[in-house]
Amino acid sequence: MSKKIKRRDFMITSAAAGLTIAAAKSKGSPSAPLMLVPSSVKPVVVSSANGNRFKHTGNETAVQKAFEMITQGADVLDAVIAGVNIVELDPLDDSVGYGGLPNAEGVVQLDSSCMHGPRKRAGAVGALEGVRTPSLVAQSVLDNTDHHLIVGRGAQEYARSMGFKIEDDLNTEHSRKLWLEWKRKIDPEHYLDPKKRAEAGHRAALEMLAAGRLREENMHGTINCDGINAKGEICGVTTTSGLSWKIPGRLGDSPILGAGLYVDGAVGAAGSTGRGEANLYNLCSFVIIEEMRRGAHPKDAGMEVLKRIKANTIEKRLLKADGNPNFGINFYIINAQGEYAGVSMYQAKYAMCNEGGPQTLNTEPLLPGRPSE
Numbered sequence: 001m002s003k004k005i006k007r008r009d010f011m012i013t014s015a016a017a018g019l020t021i022a023a024a025k026s027k028g029s030p031s032a033p034l035m036l037v038p039s040s041v042k043p044v045v046v047s048s049a050n051g052n053r054f055k056h057t058g059n060e061t062a063v064q065k066a067f068e069m070i071t072q073g074a075d076v077l078d079a080v081i082a083g084v085n086i087v088e089l090d091p092l093d094d095s096v097g098y099g100g101l102p103n104a105e106g107v108v109q110l111d112s113s114c115m116h117g118p119r120k121r122a123g124a125v126g127a128l129e130g131v132r133t134p135s136l137v138a139q140s141v142l143d144n145t146d147h148h149l150i151v152g153r154g155a156q157e158y159a160r161s162m163g164f165k166i167e168d169d170l171n172t173e174h175s176r177k178l179w180l181e182w183k184r185k186i187d188p189e190h191y192l193d194p195k196k197r198a199e200a201g202h203r204a205a206l207e208m209l210a211a212g213r214l215r216e217e218n219m220h221g222t223i224n225c226d227g228i229n230a231k232g233e234i235c236g237v238t239t240t241s242g243l244s245w246k247i248p249g250r251l252g253d254s255p256i257l258g259a260g261l262y263v264d265g266a267v268g269a270a271g272s273t274g275r276g277e278a279n280l281y282n283l284c285s286f287v288i289i290e291e292m293r294r295g296a297h298p299k300d301a302g303m304e305v306l307k308r309i310k311a312n313t314i315e316k317r318l319l320k321a322d323g324n325p326n327f328g329i330n331f332y333i334i335n336a337q338g339e340y341a342g343v344s345m346y347q348a349k350y351a352m353c354n355e356g357g358p359q360t361l362n363t364e365p366l367l368p369g370r371p372s373e
């Protein structure tokens, strides 16, 4: 710490933000290291780039909404979830919530997790069908159960019992059209394209990408949103329709604590979008938090996990000709001082909102170029 920084500008925090030294000592918990954090933090919200793109029926993006609520004194988790609800409900974002691209059987299955830093609570749902806002079901798991993760039919029954509206089908005309196009490519003998009945297809999604029918973020699309308020309270949420055309029941990183999201109220928050399997293998959000606990800046902590992903990616099908990964993966990170970063394997964008208003910024890439050659 610089000598110029006065001690009164900092407080010592432990398990929950705002604990005094005495209270923390009396708890005597060796697993809750004391940390110096600013006694007043500049609130900030970071998210994936779609957090500053979609507005659904309102006039605010996710990061704007979350930041506004945080500065008006709302609970930070309520704020970031209200932000991502905008994207979940907006059918134009086909990677999250309603209108998210479906699985291999044409069914939209949604994943979400959330963590409350100060309360040290977590909730998540996986492969949830029929609820437009899985993040609210994840928050309900956090608030109302002893569990951290509920999946599949159980998640839907849980949501129904908690009063969530269950819909038969979360596809939109757009998501069903793209799914049918994909199905015709991978299974042309059963799903006939009236115009190209004779054409056999393979590597369908890549062909669709090359033809501009899909964007990289459609195949891997999600929103993660993390926020910190002036008291240094940190929360985060991640919500997604997951990998398009996935095997039914596949969970990616988004609902898994430590992968798609991790929050430690005394250290920071990290969340992810991109190839979930790469994140699951390395549990990157947890590693980022541990790097920051040891003093790393959010950007350096993010670079560390990107290097680890690169080192652990050795299968040829996942590599470009130059030996680098052929997929994108991004991390959005805040520490307890309110410092933040967006980092990625290849150049990407992320969203941020602070007192200066919402912005879409360039991430810090580990590698030059793009995931596809």
Ligand code: ASP
Pocket (backbone or CB within 6 Å): 217, 219, 220, 221, 222, 240, 241, 242, 243, 251, 252, 253, 254, 272, 273, 274, 275, 276, 277
């Ligand atoms: N990470 C998400 C998943 O693997 C998808 C994405 O963000 O692209 O399910």
